[in-house]
Amino acid sequence: MSGYTKDQISQALFEADPMNTCCKENDCIDEYDGIAEAISARLLKGDNLEQAMIAEISEWFFDDGRFDVDRLKPVLELIREGDK
Numbered sequence: 001m002s003g004y005t006k007d008q009i010s011q012a013l014f015e016a017d018p019m020n021t022c023c024k025e026n027d028c029i030d031e032y033d034g035i036a037e038a039i040s041a042r043l044l045k046g047d048n049l050e051q052a053m054i055a056e057i058s059e060w061f062f063d064d065g066r067f068d069v070d071r072l073k074p075v076l077e078l079i080r081e082g083d084k
Contacts, residue, residue, distance in 0.1 A: 010036035012078035018071040035060050
């Protein structure tokens with residue numbers, strides 16, 4: 001089980017905005033809440049954080065499942081920094 005919370009994940013996604021939704025500029029702090037909840041569910045099922053993020057971002061934003069996973073590096077760094 002992961003120690004990462006939905007709120008932690010959502011906050012990191014908001015801060016990094018890997019999908020360029022302009023959530024920070026528009027002060028839409030809950031922009032990534034649904035995705036964070038889905039990522040949390042995957043973590044509870046045993047996925048690691050990176051696997052869960054890739055799977056959910058692919059599902060939410062890309063029909064073909066292909067995207068540059070480097071977009072998630074800042075998000076992962078923010079989450080892991082907050083875990084220290």
